[in-house]
Amino acid sequence: MKSFALQGSIFCGCALLVVQVTMCSGDIMKNADKSPRIVMPKAGTIPVRLGNNFKISCVAEPRFADKSFSIIYWLVNNTFIETTYPHGRVKEDKERSYTKNGKYYITRSLMFATVTQPDLNSNFTCVVITPAGQDSKNVVLEVLNRS
Known part of the structure; x- marks a missing residue:
């Protein structure tokens, strides 16, 4: 049996349990009911022309007080863009931010060098995440009718 000393007392054959308590900052608690929301694009189909960029x-x-805790990105068929398109035919632009009418927005574009037939069979998802929650919108591409 092993013994050890803790603050002047000797303990024999006992287990020491350490409990760590992490406190949330006030900002996180104030924003708990403010999940982010995607305002554009609306879910659904987007018309495109094959062969065009x-x-x-x-x-x-984001609706979260601390702007550094927000992230926005795109997925294709639930996979990261750079994994599906390693040669960069489709890629994400840099994340940008702006304020309009007192509201803070973040934006990220998905850029196609050329739209191809396989893109029409893919599900593109924009995702935004903050400590208060997340939102996502799914879009699919469809060929623009030439009327």
């Missing part, structure tokens, strides 16, 4: 913008309102 194309850009889809995703705009989100």
